[in-house]
Amino acid sequence: MGTHDAFLDGLRLAVGARHVLTDGELGAYEQDWRRRARGRALAVVLPGSTDEVAAVVRACARQGVAIVPQGGNTGLSVGSVPDASGTQLLLSLKRLHAVRAIDTANLTITVEAGCVLQDLQAAAEDAGLLFPLSLAAEGSCSIGGNLATNAGGTQVVRYGNARELCLGLEVVTARGEVWDGLSGLRKDNTGYDLRDLFIGSEGTLGIITAATLKLYPQPAARLTAWAAVPSMQAAVDLLGLAHRHLGAGLTGFEVMNRFSLSLVDKHYPQLRVPLFRDSPWCVLLENSDHESEDHARALFEQLLESALESACVTDAVVAESLAQAKALWHIRESIPLAQAEEGLNIKHDISVPISRIPAFVTETDVLLAREIPGVRLVDFGHLGDGNLHYNVQAPEGTDAAAFLREQEERINTLVFDSVARHQGSISAEHGIGSLKAATLPRYKSPVALGLMRAIKQALDPQGIMNPGRVLAPGPASDGV
Structure with missing residues (x-):
């Protein structure tokens, strides 16, 4: 038996043979939501418990197999599908969907990473309480993915991003160890905040398997x-x-x-x-x-x-x-949805200090209209927290696919440079994924990037956790 077969047999032993998929229709796992990329997985594995996740990670660490964690696969930055090599393991958290506990006195709920956001909202409502994270994909996105990308949505102006709603995490590390940090404490000043480190890291440091989250009274x-x-x-x-x-x-x-x-x-x-x-x-x-x-x-x-x-x-x-x-x-x-019906488009998820948004919009609208006559701007978003979806539609009557091929990089540069001039961020709530990984160094402080690479190297020295996401490979990264 070859090493490859022995590895897969070990996974089958760890999670059950029917939860290791190597053939059939895997497109739902290998295709990103926006259809920007389609990869090919070595296998799709669906563990049913935290211990099974840890066993899978340990097996991958022994073999040096890269892991791509996936929740609801609704991300917009190509961060949760495998590459085309056929060598990466797709680890789906779908089966970890339980509501473990609701503490009405502490105003907390503990759920597993695969719990669909809408189901989490319903569980809170059944208890007479509110979980306020709300976004368009809430019927299919999962809380693990929401935390991994620090999702925002429509109520950030009052309740904050996913990070502000989380009190504790359970995480499987790159070595296959389990960190139980599910305490519902609102005050815990005992060292580095590991919770906030894993939130927003897009699966590049470890795999979130459960979370303890804040609840609020329902409004009258x-x-x-x-x-x-x-x-x-x-x-x-x-x-x-x-x-x-x-x-x-x-x-x-x-x-x-x-x-x-x-x-x-x-x-x-x-x-x-x-x-x-x-x-x-x-x-x-x-x-x-x-x-x-x-x-x-x-x-x-x-x-x-x-x-x-x-x-x-x-x-x-x-x-x-x-x-x-x-x-x-x-x-x-x-x-x-209407923008998709109109045709292919270039999406931007940017944030700018609210006081500077009027100037940003005016200047960038004029800039794009001058550089690309006839361009159409679909500008909308969460003004309450400074987050705009500053999207670009091809001029009417043009070939949208050709427009994207020829103009996307140029338009991204024009928009992101304008964001930088106004002291903003090129990603407000969608994350970096692989879509913006190569672009990030142009707009992120070299000191910040150096610190991020040091953390990645310390927590994932083999570079097996969602490689190529957030931090693009480069000479300074030692392949990570």
Whole structure:
């Protein structure tokens, strides 16, 4: 029996033969969500427990086999599929989906990494509590992937990214050891914060197998408003008013340009997009109130009255029912789908200090229009936390595939250089993956990169954990 066969037989012994896939249709595991890349796995392994994950990692460490961890495979930066070599092991966390415990007194929930975000939200709701992480892929993404990429979503303005919602982790290290850090402590000042080190590391340092997360009381009422604003600066001014009037009740603040909403109107006319035809920008606000719906509505009315008086809002509608609120949020969440219907596009997930966003948008819009006549900009995102999805659509009537081949690198450079001028980041919530790994050194401090490489070398000296992600191989990396 060859080494290859003996290795696979060892995996079958560790997790069960039917949970080691080497043939058949593996496309769901090998193809990334955006269809930017398709790899070929040595095998797809689906362990059913943390101990089984550890056994798989130890086997890979002995053989020097690279591991690509995967949750719901909804990532946007090509970070969770194997390369084309056929030598990497795809380790799926799908079978680790249990809710292990809910502590209502401590306001925490402990779940396994493969737990789908929507199921986690439902478990919290069944306990009369709220888990606030919310994003478009919540019906299929898993909490392990959310933590590995430090996911954001629509409520970061109030509750923070995934990192801020996590109190503890269970992690399998690159050596196959298990770190049990699932304590639900909010204060633990006993050395380096290993939890925060693994969150956002995209599986390059270890494999998250479970997490203890913060829960919150359910609000007594949630109200949603849709406002037309005359400029991005007006949207920023409205955000300031919303903070003053609503305080911690402001749980969502999204901005959308006219072209992004016109695509929704074009491809999903049944959604009835409000107010966009006569306004360059629209804003979607959410107010979560812990007193009553009447109190929430009164605060919203005061906010909108002040905004209309100061001319940062030209028109607005407040949802009169939960159904209307869901319909407004559905419009916002349909922008990426409508953009895909329009054709291939170039996506950007950038962050800029909120005070500089108006200048960034104005300057970059003008720059791209000058350099690429006819380019169409799908600009939308989480203005409340400074995160824009500044996406680029090919000029109308052109070959979109050819446009991507010929212009993507140039457009990325133009946009990222503008982000850097405005002291921003080239990735706000999607991560680096392999898509931006080669680009990162241009925009990340050499000192920061050196520290990151030192951590990678210390925790994964063989370089088997999701290689080529976040840190691209290079002469200074010793192959890691």
